Amino acid sequence: MKKKIGVYICHCGANIADHIDVEKVRESIASDEVVFLSRTTMFACSDSSQKDMVDDIKKQELDAIVVASCSPKLHLQTFRNVAVRGGLNKYNYVQVNIREQGSWAHSDTPAAATEKAIQLVKAGIARVIESQELTPLKIEAHNKVAIIGAGVSGLRAAVELADMGTHVDLIEREHFIGGRVSQWGQLFVSEKNGEEIVKKLYETVIDHPMITLYTGTELIARSGSVGNYNLQLKITPRFVTQECKIGAFDKAIEICPVSVDDEFNFSLNKRKAIYKNYESEFPHIAAIDMLNCTKCGKCLEVCNSINLNQEILIENITVGSILLSTGFDPYEPSENEFSYKTIDTVITLQQFKRLVELSPNKLIYRDKEIKTIGFIYCVGSLQIKGDNKYCSRYCCTSAIHTAIQIHRKYNIKSYHMNRGIRTYGKQELLYTESSKNGDVYVEFDPKKEPIISKNGKQTIIKVVDLLTAKEELDIPVDLVVLVTGMVPRKDNSIADILKVPIGRDKFFNEIHPKLRPVETVIDGVLIAGACQSPKNITESLKSSLAAASKANSLISKGEIELEPTLAVIHIAQCDWCGKCADACPFGAILKTSIDGKEVAMVNNANCKGCGMCLPVCPTDAIDLIGYTNREIESMIDALID
Amino acid sequence: MSETTKNTAIKVLVFSTEKISDPAIDLAGLLKLHYPPTVYVIPLPCSSAVKPKWILRAFEKGYDGVFIAADGTDCSFSESCVEKTSDIIAQTHILMKEKGISPAKLKMAAICSVCAEPFVKHMNNFVEELTRNKIN
Amino acid sequence: MPETTVIKKQYDALVIGGGIAGGEAALNLANMGFSVVLVEKDLSLGGKMIHLSKVFPTLDCAACITTPKVSETARHPNIKIYTYSEVKNIKKQSDKLFTATVFKKPRYVNEDICTGCEDCENACPVIVEDQYQHDLVGRKAVYIPFSIANPRVANIDMDNCILCGACEKACLAEAIDFTQVIQEIPIEFKAVIVATGYDMFDPKKLPNYGFEQNKNVVTAIQMERQLVPTRPFNSVLRPKDGKMPNNIAYVLCAGSRDETVGNPICSQICCMYSIKQAQLIMGALPMADVTIYYLHIRAFGKGFNEFYQQARSMGVDFVKGKVAKITEKENGNLIVRFEDVYKGKVKEAEHDLVVLSTGILANKGIVELFPGLNLETDPFNYVKQVKELENPSQTSIPGVFVAGTASGPMDIPDSILSAGAASSETASYIRRLS
Amino acid sequence: MAKINPEFLDELKKYGGNDFSACYNCGNCTAICSLSTEDNSFPRMMVRASVVGLEEKVTSSLDPWLCYYCGDCSLYCPRGANPGELMMALRRWLTAKYDWTGLSGLLYKYLPATILAFVLTALAVIGLAIKLNFEMETIMHYGHLFEMFAILGVFMVILTPNLIRMWYLVIFKPKRNIPIAVYFKGIGELFIHMFTQKRTLGCSNSQTRWFEHLILVFGYLTLLFTTVVLDWFGTENFFIIALGYIESAVVFIVTAHFMYSRVNKDKELNKHSQPSDWLFVIWLFLMGFTAFVVRLFIDFDLLAANFWLYLLHITILVQWAVLIVPFGKWTHFLYRSFAMYFSSIIQLSQETKGK
């Protein structure tokens, strides 16, 4: 059967046409006998072009179409829909990438780029001839989302999804929820502090019948795919079954002999093995840190809600989609980076913010009252030598906001050693306010970093100020605060488990920053908040809400349409050897018997269309729909023709 | 002029993967990183799906080299992908030897979803190497 | 689109503004199964973004991203669209229901029949400054707004029409209809998303830059048009005399971070769009030098700083200092006076084209859409997010949400996220009503 | 390596420098200033030094004196940091810095001290008058004597040492080695600027401002000469009498206009008047006005009956001579001229070195 094929070649404005002779490409394929019509178009994706294509398909009764334009990653769906509107099966469409892999990659050699485009279009035509009509697979979707990370992003997304009628399993690795925001006090743009924001979200979550909260829980394995993910959770007990009586808890802390660095306060102080990060923390039950607990049993004597014999539980859950809101870690300066850890008056911004939280009246650090502070910006961001080339976005504003707070609270004057203040948008007002308070902003050359030294009890920052035509300044301060940026979580094992792609910055990567900013290439796995890139709280919330709506529209209908890319067995050629079944990572190939012959059979629900079974078959009895021998071979031939 | 290049240029067939290495190849274009225009890409779902017979067919048809832009450890289907792709290469190498095709004409490397620069480097080196071998 | 138009009076949500934020919000809601009415005051959907060349930091073309979204929105069975229309008188009928009136302005062209063939445009004898090319070139009194407009239909600019009838004669489809009048369509809905976008700062308010008198001083949006495939000139050229520029200056913070013009906040996008344009210019005019006069480079988003560094390595000259004065020379070249802040010295430099990277301002008049309801704004007239750290899209009126730059300066990724958040909050609000 | 003085910013606020810490160093002020040149760029660097606390840099700088306060920098400052007013404050601060007695600083910083000083001088004059039993002849004689001695005294005891201090701070201490010959070469500048203030003409605003200033300076100096040397109040010479009338009229009319501008705040430079600015114009006005009326009364033989008028005049004169001239804004006249002089010899010496 001969097909009537329509071919469209896109100028993409100048993107393609500047380097590829689009008309020549059209001419060279127009004569092909299967090509019923061929056209060039300024923007194939524009509405009017799409409309023209639909008209063509209908009026000329085309059997299949080829569009040579940009990467299929952008517009495969667009033109498949065109095919459908024209009355075709959407798989009778092939997209040829002559932009990313044509005009742009070979803008240096236009003639050769044109040649390549011709070959690519020919291959596309060859492939579309072999294309079959297919119906998408429909799979059942669980209307439930697993949210990993119960910081504000995760909490907010949970509430939103639950309100939209989707069940949520909210999974937090720590024993307490609230993430980073619970560590900050006064927040920018709000009268509320971090604790209050977290409290409100927690109360909504805990009361919501659609949300199940898991604390001390880690995701350790996953199987399945979109609509039907099976997750294995490891739940570490808190060893405290209900809240100890008020006096009893204090006593338990008092007698606990273990003392470890308090990570919640960034090691500014120590905590015991039985602990709460702050008085009103959520959930309201203390936890015992079993990594450090010596099981001495002393606490058992004062609080009878403690049970040191609780065991780790493994639980399996099934969800339709997974939302990652695992947040960030503050950058930890290496030893001696700006004298960190070598001079005792050098601390990080995160430590400093905790210090401010813990110091109600006077700011005292290491027994000395602090009167002046030097902030050093871009520590761990915009690195010249290190790997972190990116801007951490939130730190300028955060440091300046803190400077305003401490000016108000303790009348502290601050010096800001920066590399160009980036208080974008309305945050600029904070920069203005701080300047008006008399805070001094010193700009330094990243190649000439400030040097911190100590002269007796006095800490001195030596810095070359670009704004004073490179005057070298000696600034005496009481405390140096390193404005450390955001880095991805140190323990990012979740990325390995879920196969989420990691970007240049090592944060999770979205599909497209503008088109699909909260989705990943793994279907059904979404990302929100600072795990995607540095963000402030508002921005994190926005992305988590956006992710919530994507998750909801993906799974709430109860079923999901999937690509019908499946393996098929040609029974006649199959002599069951089992190699394909061994190769399949999803256990989708089984032995069956047809008319007495032992052959392989594909379980469509499990087949993910990876094609791993194809090369192992000794008799070449397996094809992958959409990538059949005929399709691939016709392309191989056409490309060199 | 294009006619002459067409006949003498080194032609390379690349099997890429839709979710991992193909985005990197697209990215190379986006960043205007140049590699020889006689490199043609056929994307598959996974690099472990390349049939040796396709590779052999490519050589038969006159390609000078075949490159598999593998998923490597980034594969979203299975961790065994690296191993499986290597097996395919090893198996094909044997078949190539039987047919008297130099094993140097088939190469693979893991190309991550943002490995645009490594991809371009691989292509330039591969084509250069193939050119050298062809002349010699 | 005839296949989807079912006129329905009652909707779940009204989206005001058909730019990238409004479109995304409407699409999200429609995909969740809600019915949406979208009202756009301009002739086409796509807002500001559809007119851009390429977008930072990925440098993919704006049209390629916008047009599919726009057509998806336009075709969606759950979305009713009114372009060239204004919604007014949004009132609360009850706690659960709003009412309003859509004023559909006459195009004097029947949208359903017009094929966008441009025959009328070619026949028209009147030339008016083309607002979609920011006055760099003319258009006719009857015109298709721009090539990728959606809907791509003609419109008669009655203020400049001489009623010669040439268009009506030329139109084979008989789509011209001078008898059209403003249509009033009452609508009802449960929630509103305000996605009215922003306004560009008017550089005439900076007398020292002499915009308008100095013809070779252009705004960044004019330069943006010069860089798209459907550009006003045959290349990037000076608007005064068509000379190909080879020494271009960008003046950042023109109308932003400036108390003298009442806009002390940072517009958040100008640094990046200027850096992007600089890169595009270096591609389009390989011999050109580009200098960017800046105060602070706000390259804060994902991949932004890398993009900035890329521009530096391409040879874009970054000079710290605010340009204080621009004066034109006889030959059309421009002298900019500034302090080279790192050197601490006043300098004058000659450029043959100066681009003002103008800031953005709130779109005024949103408050008036809600008579009797108190829609609060911030001191800069942006819609106030009353619970920014809880429900970032919530405004002071229950049921009214804000998306995109209506609430403050934002780049495209942030607008998309903001629209996502707004649709999400709107969806749960509507669900809570029932 | 520069030491910084963290208190400097707050200190300058007492001299009337407000808002300047809002500066974000865009350089707009320097670029908009019509007097700023590549070799001599200001005022941003002064704003910067003031914010950071680089006191030495300010002390050794002549920039504040080179500014004639057209107000453009403040008008167009995107952050409302008011650099023009800071330059004004720096001139006050420098005046205090040059003044060896320390009284300048006291008067600038504390308004009550200023008021007290004015009251005390007034009381001293009245006390003297009482002691002299209000004898008109004697008092007028003493008044005339006072004028002569005050001028000489203030010059010798206060202003000359202060000028030497200024030289020390801006030339000697920063080790700007200037050959003696250059000092002579540049002396012309000193007088040209002292009498013409021609630099103001470079300012963006008006020529009228320069003209007003010019005739005020001439009016004031010649009035001084006419009263002190030509004994205006005592003379019978018609020509001298007429001259005195004109000169005093010029002084009070121009100052009256100045006061009107300050009240209306019509220009940027008039928006932020400090007490010292007000005192300067008001007293100058009163001096001219009372002198005019005193002579008028003499001519109409009314003075004897209205002796209080002369007392008022002499009180104002004394306050002017012992407070405003040595410690107040009057010194600007001197320091500005010397600043231009120093600046030109610094430049000259650099040019010679360059060769």
Place this chain on the structure above:
Amino acid sequence: MASNKTKTLNLVKDKIQVSEQAKQRRKTYSAMKKQILAALEEGPMTLPELAKATQLPINEVTYYLMTLRKYGDVKTGEIDDNDEFFYYELKKQQNHGED
């Protein structure tokens, strides 16, 4: 058919006032068009040359020439030897139907 064609305009012609501005715009455009096209009859010209030839302010010539270019009366030629100004020439009236 033909009689129907001006129908809607005739219905409103008396009701709508044509603005002076619109009339002026039409006049200016046709005058500019005439002068520019006439000058280009002599051969391709750059904008400064065209301004000289027409004795019109160069910025207006640029604006109208670019408009004429947009509507297909003029096309772009080569760039001059200094790589500064393009030559513009008349577009030969060709038969329609081509893309």
